[in-house]
Each structure stands twice: as structure tokens, then as C-alpha cells.
Amino acid sequence: MNVSYKWLSEYLNLDSITPEELAEKLSRTGIEVEDVTIPQEGLKKIVVGHALSVVDHPDSDHLHICQVDIGEEEPSQIVCGAPNIAAGQKIIVALPGSRITGNKKIKKSKMRGEVSNGMVCSLEELGYSDKVIPKKYADGIYVLPEDAVPGEEVFSYLAMDDAILDLSVTANRADALSMRGVAHEVAAVYDLEPSFKEVVLTEDSTDKVEDYMSVSVEDTTDAPIYTIRVIKDIKVKESPMWLQTKLMNAGIRPLNNIVDITNYILLEYGQPLHAFDYDQLNSKEILVRRAKENEELVTLDEEERTLTSNNIVITDGQKPVALAGVMGGLDSHITDDTVTVALEAALFEPISVRKTAKELNLRSESSSRFEKGINLATLQQASEHAAALMAELGEGTVVSGVASVDTAEVKDSVVKTTLGKINRSLGTAISAEEIEKIFHQLGFGVTISNEEVTVVVPPRRWDIHIEADLIEEVARIYGYDRLPSTLPTTESLPGGLTTKQRLVRHTRRFLEDAGLAQAISYVLTTPEKASRFMMRESDMTQLEMPMSEERSTLRMNLISGLLDDVQYNLSHNNQHAALYETGRVFYKDPTQTLPIEEEHLAGVITGSLGEKDWQGEGEEVDFYVLKGILGELMTTYGLVGEVEYQQDTNRSDMHPGRTATILLNGEEIGFIGQIHPVTAKELDINETYAFELNLDAIVQAEKEATVYRGIPKYPGMTRDVALLVDDTVTNQQIVDVILEKGGKYLKHVRLFDLYQGEHIAPGKKSMAYTLAYLNPEATLQEEEVTKAFEEVKEAIVTQLNAEIR
Amino acid sequence: MEIKTKLESLQTEALNEIQAANDLKTLDHVRVLYLGKKGSITEVLRGMKDLDPTERPVIGALANVVRDAIQAALDEQKETLEAEAIRQALLEETIDVTLPGKKVAKGQSHVLTQIMEEIEDLFMTMGYQVIEGPEVEEDNYNFERMNLPKDHPARDMQDTFYITDEVLLRTHTSPVQARTMDKHDFSKGPLKMVSPGKVYRRDSDDATHSHQFNQIEGLVIAEEVSMADLKGTLNVFAKKLFGADREIRLRPSYFPFTEPSVEIDVSCFKCGGQGCNVCKHTGWIEILGGGMVHPNVLEMSGIDSSRYSGFAFGLGPERVAMLKYGIDDIRHFYQNDLRFLNQFKVKE
Secondary structure, X not given: OEEEHHHHHOOOOOOOOOHHHHHHHHHHHOOEEEEEEOOOOOOEEEEEEEEEEEEEOOOOOOOEEEEEEOOOOOOEEEEEOOOOOOOOOEEEEEEXXXXXXXXXXXXXXXXXXXXXXXXXXOOHHHOOOOOOOOHHHOOOOOEEOOOOOOOOEOOOOOOOOOOEEEEEOOHXXXXXXXXXXXXXXXXXXXXXXXXXXXXXXXXXXXXXXXXXXXXXXXXXXXXXXXXXXXXXXXXXXXXXXXXXXXXXXXXXXXXXXXXXXXHHHHHXXXXXXXXXXXXXXXXXXXXXXXXXXXXXXXXOOOXXXXXXXXXXXXXXXXXXXXXXXXXXXXXXXXXOOOOOEEEEEEEOOHHHHHHHHHHOOOOOHHHHHHHHOOOHHHHHHHHHHHHHHHHHHOOOEEEEOOEEEEOOOOOOEEEEEEXXXXXXXXXXXXXXXXXXXXXXXXXXXXXXXXXXXXEEEOHHHOOOOOHHHHHHHHHHHHOHHHOOOOOOOOOOOOOEOOHHHHHHHHHHXXXXXXXXXXXXXXXXXXXXXXXXXXXXXXXXXXXXXXXXXXXXXXXXXXXXXXXXXXXHHHHOOOOOEEEEEEEEEEEOOOOOOXXXXXXXXXXXXXXXXXXXXXXXXXXXXXHHHHXXXXXXXXXXXXXXXXXXXXXXXOOOOXXXXXXXXXXXXXXXXXXXXXXXXXXXXXXXXXXXXXXXXXXXXXXXXXXXXXXXXXXXXXXXXXXXXXXEEEOOOOXXXXXXXXXXXXXXXXXXXEEEEEEOOOOOOOOXXXXXXXXXXXXXXXXXXXXXXXXXXXXXXXXXXHHHOOEEX | OHHHHHHHHHHHHHHHXXXXXXXXXXXXXXXXXXXXXXXXXXXXXHHHHHOOOOOHHHXXXXXXXXXXXXXXXXXXXXXXXXXXXXXXXXXXXXOOOOOOOOOOOOOOOOHHHHHHHHHHHHHHHOOOEEOOOXXXXXXXXXXXXXXXXOOOHHHHHOOXXXXXOOXXXXXXXXXXXXXXXXXXXXXHOXXXXXXXXXXXXXXXXXXXXXXXXXXXXXXXXXXXXXXXXXXXXXXHHHHHHHOOOOOXXXXXXXXXXXXXXXXXXXXXXXXXXXXXXXXXXXXXXXEEEEEEEOHHHXXXXXXXXXXXXXXXXXXXXXXXXXXXXXXXXXXXXXXXXXXXXXXXXXXX
16 A cells, blocks of 8 residues: 555644654554655656647657747757647656656757757656556656646656655555555554544435435345445546546556546545446446356456356346446446446455455455455445545536445444453553553543453454454554563473484484485475385375476475486586485375375485595495495484395386385385486486485384493404305395304404406306404304304305305 | 723714714614624723733723713714604605695585574473474365464465365464464473474565475463563574574564564664665564464464463574575575585584
8 A cells, every 4th residue: 555645644744753754653563664755756857848839850750849938038949759749738847967767867969950958758757657657648748737837846746746655554454555544543653633624515406316226235245335326417537636646646547537536535445436337337226146157247457257156246237237346347437428427335245355356366456455344434425525526526416315225234343351461461561541541542442440441443443353452452552662571481391302303303414424415305396206216106196276387296205306406406517416305205195185294315416425636536426325324324223123125126217226125124114226327317317326215114113222232351253255156146145144154153244345357257256254253251262263154154155056265 | 001091092983983973873883883792892891801900990990981971972872863863754754734635525404404403492492392294284274273264365465375175285384383282281381382394385486485485483372471471582582593682673463363463573683783785774674473372273272262372473494594694596495506505514
């Protein structure tokens, strides 16, 4: 809402308050002022000119040479290209040395050989938005009223010397969507008394509204109040400057006197009005009802609208002529030929207006006010004021009486609280006198007896219903700066993280220490990316109305997002990336309203880990680098039971020879491997390794508490064995045999060499292990170890067809 | 007396040679030459047996003096030469200490995580629980339980991604509060919680808008909680997060789920309140929203609003990060450009 400081001054004495002070005060007490602008700021030496003569430029097909009286002894010659310039007009002249909008300096110049002492301006050149410039002047210069005095600055003629406060009005304070509402608010915060001029409406008692119109409402919940006044014999023409400038400063384009008056009243009272051309209605009856399915109406914007029963319509008894509270129909709108106006002032049901405006994408100043509420106390007054202005500015006559349906009861509301409740809620000790004064300032009735505070709230503050609303009024007028600053004194339970939150934090720190950076990706993605790398079957969860395919589906894996990141970095010249992400994936559960949200962890790694430096290359990453990181992380979880990596040749989008499913005690909890080269190519990334883990499964899994084991008092022994085995024999198989046959003193098996190539037969590989033995109770005997070791070797040879080297 | 002279001249000779020895090998050679089994001094001492018995003690004493002197000189020179040898060796081992060290691969938390954890940690020390909830929510919890019935005009404040008519991506973390209030047993104590997490709005992504962002909200519900408590709590918060000199101010605002509602400004941490580009020359930065929990919200969770009251507040980590670090484009947070991520390694 753009509020004119000058207009506001018509209701309040603001002599000692500057616009900036007013803005600050309003912002601090309830209505945020986003900005204060003075339209003339930045403009200078722009004056009224009188075009004495206008002749065509001899060397141009569109320029004119004008002799302009600018209040000096001699006329000044100005060359102007506007099509609408004519002798006799009062025009806007930017003198040499002036500044127009955009800080543009105007100089004396020559145009095709003719001297031009400045420039004749359009409103756009003074900084007006083309949304508010009257259509008539949209493509040319602006013409000032005839009584404008040549040589005077134009700013006061255009009300550009006003200050405009841009109020950001919250949904609950729709009472401040009108000049009168703002005046009450300013009065409250400064303890002033607003005064509004009485409107005198003269009606033609010989002519009665009943002879023109009757109104009825099918369902009064849709339109609790519906009224029509008739103004006859009017002349539709341009509005006077005071009205046009008020509208333009409020951001509304002037159209003609009748429409301008409805907009002016909307701004003053917050009461939307609609003016019909009575003769075009061609009916003496108005019926307000719900639209029939597929009923049609061509609205003012010349769009054909197909209606539904959600829409309230105004009809001429037969067909719709307007969408209630949203937009009028094209057939009955005010034109230059209108002579009789049917003026509607009504109250429409907010939800239906909201739905209609939303469905048809027709949000307007009117609809938003009906949605948020209007002041019922001034509905009739607004209609009278508008009728009086139409009679005055349109030189017409107001027909006596109002055709109306009025079922709404307009009354003050009474809300009660106590002094104790106010002070307890705010943490203050405000006296009864001060609270009484605050409500008086607000213009509310108040009585305080003992503890009890009874407040009588006028209809213009329909937002106040409950105790908490009264407390807010006290707080904002009393001043938030004056509230004490304390901490809650209640007893407290210990704060903290859940087991899961701690585990997630631990996981992050671990991976960061291992060289991975945390990424946070978008949860919404394409259906294809959402359903890649999945760890279980699920349907997709998709938005009803996505803004794009790119952000249409909830992810069911984290790797896809990380691969997007890898691609992004690669395309920005960084082929090394080590990233991880923790976050939710979303599986559809047909038996539940909401999807299952599972906490996952994923990591990706490509290029090298660490930088190439003067001592050599960083570590080229491969499966085992990533597995090493993940394996150590899993160790730190202290999981009870066995973690297995099982070759997985069937996981889509993963390399069939380089992927493992990760099992915890036989249950799948994740996977690790290389992204399938075909997929990688499709995604435009290099060789990349990834893992994804179901963190919820880790959280739920049993953990073992750390148990201290004494430092061994006796020395251990080691034995090394090198084997020649078939290529297909896995490390896991060998280790399993060693552990099974190792005897009670075998503590640890470590692979220390793997070799294929020269001196090794094709299809074979050499693997070498160190076996570590320890007896925590006594010194190991050489013979015990040798015996155990021999058994292991024999088992390997017989079970795995190995050859000891 | 011949032998005495010889001893004296041997001493002079030996001392000169010791002085002249400039490496350990030469020095050892000198030692052998004089004090070795076949050394000159040893020779002389061996000749003592031919001496007159009366001269023996005198010469013997002299010989000891000479031997000790030579030994002392040898020791001293050896020490000098050894020190020199070590000095030489060290000199040869000298490296360029300005060459870069071996780099350790080290990642870091996302800047948003850093900010959220900092806030979580602060409130945990004040006795708050960290509670998370679903990102896909029921309309009921996201809106209706937040005092935003269907077709309420304030729903426009939060353009929503719907999945069905009743299921949506949460537009704020407030539904976690409703879910927690439903379950909380007030006989065990007051409710103090913060809820961090992702939220979603139907917005086109550009430099200042993101369809996905984070929120962290706090809630306290107890028998005696006041607006002054909210002010005090946020004062502590502002000082911790933005510096000990920060002040806060409250301005009335509107949220459907709080009444009274306030916006909270923090004095500008760039200019200290003098006015600069960051605070748009106002000295203040709008950073939090909050207020006293609306009685309807309490009642809908079955909490007696005549007995219990509470305050709630919320803020956006993206906004905090953008202001704190001067980040100019919200999309940076979700692009995961390593040149962006790696800038937040320093723990403050």
C-alpha cells in the first residue's frame, strides 16, 4: 500500500512529524514501511511551459519546432518529437541544465539545424511507471491543466513534491489497506485525533432507486451485504488533477472520472466498489448467485471466462455481468457514453473471492481486500461518498435511496483480559492507567475494574478477537524496546542430541577428516535421477504441479545428487572431487499417507585424493581407497556382528565387476563400487566410485560398548605364507579358511602382497599373508605356532586348490 | 737429565701436532704416536727402568704430568673436532623449510551445517532438545495446526509444493513443533526444543530465492513464559552468533501461529550499527521471526492455554550465512562447487 503523506495530512496534523520519522515510527509499532520516496527527488529545473506555436521541422518528418513561454520575457524555442504536441497546451519543460529521471542531464542542443533549449517531457521521463500513466498520454508528452502558470516548477501540479510511504501490510492488518485505516493507526501511535470531512450527499427526491433497480441475493452467506445506488445524467470525462495525482501516487492508472472515483474510495475507505453502465445492464433486477457450471462471462480484460460453482457472480437476473469482488464484465463497463451509473457497494464471502481470484489468476486491489476483510462500519458511507463525488465530478444527479440486501450486523466487539495476564505475558509491570491510556490512543473503549480489563473494539479493527490480540496492541504501543530482557526461569530438562543425531555428526566429522567435503543437494530431482541407485523397490513420490521436470520428484537415493555435483565440478575444470552427503530419501508406502523418510549416507570420489605436489601425484582413487574410508568408518560404529562385502554383478548403473553389496549380519545396508562406465559417460563424468548406506539401519543396529583389553604381557609371533591360487579365489575365501583353521592363538590375518603378471601363470595370482599369533596368558611356544601354521597351510592347499610358494 | 728434556720436548711436539690435527682420524694417529703401546711417551716410560733409582720418582712424576697434559689436549681437540663434524653433517642436511609440507586431505562440513550445529549447540547448553520431523508433511500439521486453515489469506505467504491435496513438502519446520507438543508430557517438565531441517517453497530459483532452504526454529512452553523471556533468549543468541557487542530490537509483525508476533533485528555485525551496505544503512539486520505461541496452536495440541504459554522463534541459516560471509547468490549453497565448499575450512 502506497500512502501519500500529503493525503494523510488531510486527516491528521503531521506538522511536527517528517515522512521519514513517520516511516520509522510505523515500522517500530506494527506496520513495516519498506521505503519512503519523494517522486521529485533527483529531478530539477523542470517547469511549466505554454506552447505558443508548434510548426513542423523542415528537415524532419516527425519533429516539431515549438515556441514556448517559460515565464520569461522571450519565448524559448524547443524541438519536440511527440505526436500529441499542439499549440496552446500547457506542457512539461526540462530546461537546459535540468535533470530528468535516471539522473539524465538535459543540455541546450541543435536538432537537425534547429536550436532546442531543453526538452518537452512525458511522464515517463519524470520517472513514472508506464503502469500508472494515463493511456491518453502513454505515447507522448503529458499535458498539464490550462491554469498551470508558465515558469513555475511542475512538481506541485503533479503532486511530485509529496512523500510516498510504501507500507508492507501483513495479512492480519488489512485495516491499514486504506487511508482512513492508516490515519487511525498513525493517530494511535502518536496519540493524535484524526478528523474526516463530513460528506454531504444530495439526492434527487423526485427520482427513486426502486424505479431503476431491485437487488436480491440467493445465499446471503455469499453476499451478506449488497447495495446499489444510481447516479444519473453524468458525463464521463477526465478526472481533475487532484484525483489523478492521488491515484498515480498510489500506483493506480487514472481512467475516467467514474472509475477513478471508485478507485479513490477504495483507497480512502478500503471499500471496493464497482460501477456498472446502467443502460448496458438492460435490466431492472440484479441477482447475486453462484455461477452455473460452465457458465461464461467476458471480463473487462476481454478474456472469456468459463465459470464454476466456486464463483459468486452478479447477474442481471439471467446472465452474469460481473465476478463478485474480482472483476466486472466487459458488456456493462463504464464507457465515454455512459450516462447512468449503477454503483455497487457490497460485502462478499472472502473464501469464494479468494478461490475465484486464484483460479482465474485475477488478483486485484478489490479481491485482496475482500479476502482479508473490510470495514463494515463505513460500507454505506463509502458508497455515499462515491455517489456524491460522481454527482460533483460527473455533473450528474444521485437518485434517492439504496437498493439493498443487508443481513450483516455491524457492531463493536468486546474482548476481555486482566492486568495480570497482560503483564505476565509481556514480563512487564505496566500500570492500569497506562494500559487504559494505550487503549484510548487506539480509539477503543476500555473499562478497568479491579484486575479485569474490558475493551470495546470498533468494527474497523476486525482483526482483534482474543486476549492475545489485546496483549499485542498493548505491547506495540507500549514499545518493545521498553520490555525487559530475561531468560525463562522454569525448571529445565537436560538438552541434547538423540543417538541418531550424534551418529550423524560423528559420521560427518569422520568423513571430513578422511578428506571428503560435505555437499547438500536438492531433494527434488528428475524421475530418472530419483530412481537410480536404489536400495529397495519403491514407487516415486512426485509433485502434483511441479515447476519443472528437473524438480518434480523426491529422491530415492543420494548418489544421483552427488554425481550432479561431480559433473558440475568437472565442467568447471576440477576433475578431483571427494564429497559426501547425509540426508533423507523418500520411499512411497501405499499403506500410509506420508512416504517413508530414510536417512542415508553417500560418498563419491573421483580423480585423486589430495593434491599433486612437488613430491609427486596425489593418491589416484580406486575402489579400495573408498572402501578403506568406508571400512574404517564402519569400524568406528562398533557394530555387533559381521559386515560383509559381497560381489554384486547385477546392480544397475554400477560396474558389474567392481561393485559390492554391503551386508550387516546378512541384511543389506548399502553398496559400494564404481559407477558403470556407460552411465558415467551418459552423465558426462570420469571414472567415479561411490557408496550409499542406510544410516537408519546403522542407528538401529546393535553396538558393542568399548571393553578394555589389557596390553599383552607376552610377545606374539608371526608367520608369513605366500600362495598361488586361481584368479577366481577371493581374499574373503582365503581369510575365512585361515581364520577357521588358525587355532586359538591366531589373532590377526593381514594381506601384504598381491601379484599377477610375470612369473605367474595366466589365470593365477599370488597372495601373501602375515598371520599374527598371541597367547595372552603365557609365552607362545615355537612348536604350538608351527603346528597351527602347518594346519592352516594344509587347509588352504586342500580347500582352495592353492600352491604354497 | 737427558730423559727429562726429551719428555719436555715430546710434550711440546705432541701438543703442536694435536693442535694441527684437523680431523678425528689424524688426531687418533697422534694419540697412537705418543700414548699408544708403542708411542713415544710409552717408550720413554719403558726406559725408566734404566734410570738411577733416585731419579725414577722425579722422572715418573714428570712423565705422568706430560702424559696427562697430552691426554687432556687430545680430549679437548677431540671434542672440538667432533663438534665440528656434527656441524658439518647438519650443514649438509639443511633443507628448504619454505617448501610446502605434505598436504593432508581434509574435507569440511557444509557452511549451512556449520551454522546449524553452532545454533543447536548453543541451545543445547540452555537445555533445549534437538528434534527433527518429516520433510513431507500433512497439510494438517503444516498449516491447519499452525492456525492456517484452508483458504486463509496468509497461506499466500508460503507458496507450497503439493503432492496430493493433503500431503505437501513442508514450508517451514513448525509442524515438528505441533508433533512434539502432541506428545510432550508436561508433568515431566517444560518443553524446550529447536527443530532444524530442510523446507520447501514453490519459488523459481534465482540469486535470492531457492525452492529448497533450511530453517531452525525454537520453542519453549511452560507455565510462566513471557515475551521478555523471548527477548532475553534471543539476546543471548545474537551475542553468541554475531558477537558480544550485538544488540537486538523487536518489531511487531504477523505470523498466524504466534500472537503477539515480532520480527527481530540484530545490530549490524559489519558496521556495528553505524550504517553500511550490509544493513542497507539502517544499522539493523532483520534475521529472526518469533512471538508468543498462539493459544489456538496450544489448544490444538491439547495444551491448556490458560495454564501454559510459550514463545517460538525461527531463522534461516542461508540468510545468516549470506550476511555473515557476504555470499551473493543463494544457489551456491546447493551447487556444491568445491571452490565454494572449501572456503569454509576455518573453525571460528
